[in-house]
Amino acid sequence: xxxxxxxxxxxxxxxxxxxxxxxxxxxxxxxxxxxxxxxxxxxxxxxxxxxxxxxxxxxxxxxxxxxxxxxxxxxxxxxxxxxxxxxxxxxxxxxxxxxxxxxxxxxxxxxxxxxxxxxxxxxxxxxxxxxxxxxxxxxxxxxxxxxxxxxxxxxxxxxxxxxxxxxxxxxxxxxxxxxxxxxxxxxxxxxxxxxxxxxxxxxxxxxxxxxxxxxxxxxxxxxxxxxxxxxxxxxxxxxxxxxxxxxxxxxxxxxxxxxxxxxxxxxxxxxxxxxxxxxxxxxxxxxxxxxxxx
Amino acid sequence: xxxxxxxxxxxxxxxxxxxxxxxxxxxxxxxxxxxxxxxxxxxxxxxxxxxxxxxxxxxxxxxxxxxxxxxxxxxxxxxxxxxxxxxxxxxxxxxxxxxxxxxxxxxxxxxxxxxxxxxxxxxxxxxxxxxxxxxxxxxxxxxxxxxxxxxxxxxxxxxxxxxxxxxxxxxxxxxxxxxxxxxxxxxxxxxxxxxxxxxxxxxxxxxxxxxxxxxxxxxxxxxxxxxxxxxxxxxxxxxxxxxxxxxxxxxxxxxxxxxxxxxxxxxxxxxxxxxxxxxxxxxxxxxxxxxxxxxxxxxxxxxxxxxxxxxxxxx
Amino acid sequence: xxxxxxxxxxxxxxxxxxxxxxxxxxxxxxxxxxxxxxxxxxxxxxxxxxxxxxxxxxxxxxxxxxxxxxxxxxxxxxxxxxxxxxxxxxxxxxxxxxxxxxxxxxxxxxxxxxxxxxxxxxxxxxxxxxxxxxxxxxxxxxxxxxxxxxxxxxxxxxxxxxxxxxxxxxxxxxxxxxxxxxxxxxxxxxxxxxxxxxxxxxxxxxxxxxxxxxxxxxxxxxxxxxxxxxxxxxxxxxx
Numbered sequence: 025x026x027x028x029x030x031x032x033x034x035x036x037x038x039x040x041x042x043x044x045x046x047x048x049x050x051x052x053x054x055x056x057x058x059x060x061x062x063x064x065x066x067x068x069x070x071x072x073x074x075x076x077x078x079x080x081x082x083x084x085x086x087x088x089x090x091x092x093x094x095x096x097x098x099x100x101x102x103x104x105x106x107x108x109x110x111x112x113x114x115x116x117x118x119x120x121x122x123x124x125x126x127x128x129x130x131x132x133x134x135x136x137x138x139x140x141x142x143x144x145x146x147x148x149x150x151x152x153x154x155x156x157x158x159x160x161x162x163x164x165x166x167x168x169x170x171x172x173x174x175x176x177x178x179x180x181x182x183x184x185x186x187x188x189x190x191x192x193x194x195x196x197x198x199x200x201x202x203x204x205x206x207x208x209x210x211x212x213x214x215x216x217x218x219x220x221x222x223x224x225x226x227x228x229x230x231x232x233x234x235x236x237x238x239x240x241x242x243x244x245x246x247x248x249x250x251x252x253x254x255x256x257x258x259x260x261x262x263x264x265x266x267x268x269x270x271x272x273x274x275x276x277x278x279x280x281x282x283x284x285x286x287x288x289x290x291x292x293x294x295x296x297x298x299x300x301x302x303x304x305x306x307x308x309x310x311x312x313x314x315x316x317x318x
Numbered sequence: 319x320x321x322x323x324x325x326x327x328x329x330x331x332x333x334x335x336x337x338x339x340x341x342x343x344x345x346x347x348x349x350x351x352x353x354x355x356x357x358x359x360x361x362x363x364x365x366x367x368x369x370x371x372x373x374x375x376x377x378x379x380x381x382x383x384x385x386x387x388x389x390x391x392x393x394x395x396x397x398x399x400x401x402x403x404x405x406x407x408x409x410x411x412x413x414x415x416x417x418x419x420x421x422x423x424x425x426x427x428x429x430x431x432x433x434x435x436x437x438x439x440x441x442x443x444x445x446x447x448x449x450x451x452x453x454x455x456x457x458x459x460x461x462x463x464x465x466x467x468x469x470x471x472x473x474x475x476x477x478x479x480x481x482x483x484x485x486x487x488x489x490x491x492x493x494x495x496x497x498x499x500x501x502x503x504x505x506x507x508x509x510x511x512x513x514x515x516x517x518x519x520x521x522x523x524x525x526x527x528x529x530x531x532x533x534x535x536x537x538x539x540x541x542x543x544x545x546x547x548x549x550x551x552x553x554x555x556x557x558x559x560x561x562x563x564x565x566x567x568x569x570x571x572x573x574x575x576x577x578x579x580x581x582x583x584x585x586x587x588x589x590x591x592x593x594x595x596x597x598x599x600x601x602x603x604x605x606x607x608x609x610x611x612x613x614x615x616x617x618x619x620x621x622x623x624x625x626x627x628x629x630x631x632x633x
Numbered sequence: 634x635x636x637x638x639x640x641x642x643x644x645x646x647x648x649x650x651x652x653x654x655x656x657x658x659x660x661x662x663x664x665x666x667x668x669x670x671x672x673x674x675x676x677x678x679x680x681x682x683x684x685x686x687x688x689x690x691x692x693x694x695x696x697x698x699x700x701x702x703x704x705x706x707x708x709x710x711x712x713x714x715x716x717x718x719x720x721x722x723x724x725x726x727x728x729x730x731x732x733x734x735x736x737x738x739x740x741x742x743x744x745x746x747x748x749x750x751x752x753x754x755x756x757x758x759x760x761x762x763x764x765x766x767x768x769x770x771x772x773x774x775x776x777x778x779x780x781x782x783x784x785x786x787x788x789x790x791x792x793x794x795x796x797x798x799x800x801x802x803x804x805x806x807x808x809x810x811x812x813x814x815x816x817x818x819x820x821x822x823x824x825x826x827x828x829x830x831x832x833x834x835x836x837x838x839x840x841x842x843x844x845x846x847x848x849x850x851x852x853x854x855x856x857x858x859x860x861x862x863x864x865x866x867x868x869x870x871x872x
Contacts, residue, residue, distance in 0.1 A: 060436050062567075111619055120435060121382075125574050126618045128567050133611030140605060191737070194726070198734050201723045204685065208717065210709035210738040210786070247563060251447065254440055289455040293448050300444035304429060307437055 030163055032280045038169045040276020041176030042231055046249055047256030047268035048180055049227035052187075055263050056200040056220045059109060059123035064228055064253055065246030066134040070097050071229025072241040073138055079149040079236075086171055089149070089233040097229025101222035104130065109221065116203020116213045131246065139243035146240035168237050175234045179227055184265060196220055200263075228253075255299040261312020271310060343487055347480045356479040358596035360552065362589040363483075363490040367545040369572040369584035370494050371538045377579030378501040379534035380514025381430055382439040386542055386569050388426070388446030391453060391561030393419040393543025394550040395460060398469040401551070408472055408551045412489075415547030416540045422449075423539020430531045443563065450561040465557035472551050482552050489548050490585075493541050498581045500537060510534055571614045577626025587625060636661040637682065637713070637790055637823070642691035644681045651677040652688070653845045659790070664812070664822045666832045666853075669842035675825045676718070678842070679794050682823070683715050684708050695790075710738055714788035716779045718795045724768035728759055728778060731767050735782030745785065752781040755811070773804040780811060790821040797828040809835055833857065 050064050071093035078089050108126055112119045158165045187193035198206040199216045207213050228249075232241075239245075256275055260267030275295060282291040302309060350356055368390060375383050397415030401408045422445075429441040453460050460466055475481045501507040510530055513520045517527045550556050559565075569588075576587025595606035621628060637659040645651045652674045659665040667675050680686045682693055684705040692701045700708055715721075722731050732752065736745045753760035756777045762770065770778060776796065783791055796812070797805040805828065813835055816822050826832040833839065833853040841849040841861060849861045856862060 060439070108615060108619070122618050122622055124436075124439075125570065126615055128570055129611045129614030129618060131611070132567060132571060132614065133608055136605075136607040136611060140608060191733075194730060194734060195737065197726065198723055201725060202720060205717065205721050205723065206734070207685075207705045208683070208709065208715045208721065209734050209782070210706045211734070212704070212706045244564070251443070251563075254443075258437075258440060287455070290451065293451045296444040296447040296451070300429075300441055300448070303433060303437055303441045303444070307433060 027163070028284070029281070032283060033277055034163065034165060035169075036277035036280030037273060038173045038276070039280065040273035041173040041180075042235060042272075043252050043256050043275050044269045044272025045176045045180050045227060045231045046253035047260060047272045048183055048265065049224040049231075050250075050253040051257045051260075051262065051265065051268045052183070052196075052227075053221055053224035054257070056196055057109070057113075057118045057123075057217055058120065059118035060120065060127065061224075062124060062127040062250055063104075063131040063134060063246070064127075064225070065248065065250030066131050066138075067097050067101065067225040067228035067246075068232035068249050069135065069138055069241070069243065069246040070100055071232030072236045072245065073142060073147075073232075074229070075149050075233040075236040076142070076147045076241050084149065086175065086234070089236070090175065090230050093229040093233035094226045097232075098222045098226040100229075101225030102218055104225070105218045105221035110214060110217065113214070113217065116199065116207065131250070135243050135246055142243065144243060146242045147236075148240055149236040166238075172234050172238060176231065179230055180269060183223070183227060187265070192216075192219065252295055255295045257309070258299045258307075259302050259309055261309025264309065264311040267309055267311035340491070343491070347483055353479045354600065355597075356483050358593050359589075360479070360483045360486050361549075361596070362592040363486050364545050364549050364552070365569070365572065365588040365592045366585040367490050367493045367548075368542055368569050369576065369588035370497050370581050371541040371545070372569050373573050373576075373578060373581050373584045374497050374501045374541070375534050375538035376573070377581070377584075378507060378514065379510045379531060379538075381427075381531060381534060382435065383426075383442045383535075383538070384439045384563070384566055385426055385442030385444075385446035386538075387561050387563055387565040388442075388449045389419045389423055389539045389542035390546040390549070390565060391446075391449060391556075391558075392422045392539075393546025394556045394560050395453060395466065395546075396543065397547035398466050398550045398556050399459075402466075402469040408470055408547075411469075411551070412544060412547045415550070416544040419543020419546065420536045420540035422543070423535040423537075424532060426539070427532045427535030430535065431528050443566075446561065446563060446566065450558055450563075453561055454558040460558075463558060465555045467555040469550065469554070471554050486548050486552060489544065493544060494581065494585050497537070497541055501581055506530075506533070568610070571610055573624075575614060575617050575624055577624025577629075580624075580626040583624055583626030583629075636696055636821070638692075638694045639678065639682060640692045640694065642678065642681055642688045642693070644677055644686055644688035644691075646677075646686070650689070651845050652681070654691070655842065655845065655847055656691075657840045657847075657850070659821060659823050660838065661821055662816070662819055663837040664816050664824065664835055666836035666839040667823070667825045667842060668827075668829050668832060668839060669848070672844070673842040674845040675842055676794060677845075679715075679792055679823075679825060682792060683713070709786070712786075712789035714783040714786060714791045716783055716791065716793045716796065718798060721779045722767050722775060722782065725766055727764050727766055728770070729763040731778055731782055732759075732785055735785035738786060748785050748787065752784055756781055772799050773801075773807065776800065776804070776808050777811075780808070784815075788820065790823065791815070792823045794825050795827055796824065797826060797831055805831055829862065 050061065053059060053061050074093040074096045075089035078092055108130065109118055109123065112122045112126060157167050158170065187197060195206065195211045195216055196219065198211060199213055203213050252275070256271045257268050259275060260271030275298065278298065279291055279294045282294045286293070346359065347356060350359065368386065372383060372386050375381050393415035396418035397408065397411035400406060400414045401411040426442055426445045430438055433441055454462055471477055472485055475485055501510065509525055513525060513527050513530045521527045546560065572588040572591050573584035575591065576585070577583030591610060595610060598606045617624060639655065639657050642652050642655045643650060655674065655678060657667065667678065669675055677686070681688045684703060687702060692699055694700065695711060695713070723734065726734070732749055736748070739745050758774055759777060759781055767775065767778060796808055800808065809831060812822060824832060824836070833856065836853055839851065839853055839856050840847065841856070849856060
């Protein structure tokens, strides 16, 4: 029994890593631009299919697909931010309603474009790199999942260090906090928006490339990840970096552990349920600062 | 986050126009004899009710709903269960489904007391998703992903596409007319819009803001559920797909393109969009939803007030 | 040293017009003041000068160059600095980070270090609290932070929107003392104020706005000599 619980917790930590990464990246975009990006999951889809494409050509492994995904999605993110979001930006913030509807359209467009290009079948990335597993006592940790966890942690840490210690990271935080004052200091708010959106999207794309060896890729996969990204930042608190990390892992563990009481399938209710609970009881999340009456 | 309807002006040309539209709608089956075409038209009408119901909640009451698929699903499953497990007439089932969805809307509307904007949207999404998960997994009752198909179709109605078309046409015209009257042409609707514009000020003026919001959720839920119930007995198969958020996204797209805050705009846009995309599918293209997404993005960029906004400007 | 002119500015938001054909000249090396009752258009004027809004008519010229349509961050690059009325800082960043943002356009590390040292010398309290979030600073300390932040770029012209608001008289004196020092050092200042008395004491030249139009311009002495002040704030017909 204890072993089961431990196994579930470990599994939860592994999925939690991806949630944390998704939450962090969405938080970045929302925190700076205030756009509700319903298409965030589609950035992950793009990254996943980049890995699929590479797999078809025979390129596997971890590093290359992830790097390729980052490049592809960075480019996509820049285009999206420049063409679709900048026209909707006033006073350093994206128009809330129009931005959301725009991202809805983008989500519709991208997920169906992927469907048109690759077909509805589930795609697996052939040639899984890290086979085998590590065994700690009776606990079995799948190698590939460990790679995903490690990758998530590395990327998340890189983002957090970037935001904390570089000048551009400081500028991003400044624009998120007070765009007018940032502008008054010579920071080009439109350019920071581009960088932020590209960065956030690229991370989602990287997550997509990371998970494909374990999860199947299918065109509509994005929406669920978008949902979980939102669940993560609501639980963690909009605007809180550590909140997103904490919430991501908590969510993964909770969802995994709940299989003990709810059968697989029903346990998917934990995510939305926790988000609803948080919204009703404490809308600012565990570590968030902003109020619901934004 | 608001997108409230501007004050409506008395439309002088309206009555004649509506008579004309009614005539066309009634005569349509004579022209469109192909069963597939009729089927697509009928489904379009259901979408019209859905889009209009979403507009009531957002365009008039200013409440964002990401959970409309949930209302639709409750109405569909509700009516199906009612007519199967309780053995009563689907005609009654329509209202039961609608009422169930209205109740669901009432519950979902509770968070609107303290939440707004993205927070409210996410709360409604959570409710809708939770419903979907229950419906997908409660196999003994709902038959899960297989779909529920044990319930009857409309009694006393021949099971032909033409008959179904007229039944649903009636349902759609009634529903949309009622919603329009409620939101755009009544005192209640006016109060709703005041709440949407500035609920703090409305409260200061003595409006029970919370009750108004709940009312909007309930009414919107009822009609979305009615659409679901009509769907259930028309198609005679209800699957968890009907509660999936992709449906909500489609509805929001239709409402936005039609023009939020006009009820009629979203309804017409829904009909056109669904019908066109269905027809495109016969032509063998898979680009229908891609086109809708693209069109939506273009509209947000260049025609944010939708087609209805364009019409209004040209007046 | 910088000279800025706003020529025949007409500007507003949405459908309304706030400024109507307003012209002011900020002479190089001087302290120029703008006063006027609420709604006179002072903030709108500053926004047009800083580039937060684009005027419908008229021009803004810096040392003769037309900057009317130049984006804000470009104007900063040319040596204009802006201290807004409220929230001109970043509460969740540390004092040091706030200053670093102020020096965003300053590439030379040595120059940044030198200026930061100078600012810490001028405002010792900032040095003391360099690693604390700006949210913990008091009102007066925040003003100091904002001035310090602005000084990191060594601007030629500083635009201030109501620097005395929310401060006690002693703090206002302190702030104005620093402003006077800056002007003496050659920096051009444009100050919009509600605290008319304080402004008149330091300004070299004053403009009065009323209902979005020029009402008076001249030296502080000339202004007090006429009855304009009373009319401005108490309505026509007052003594």
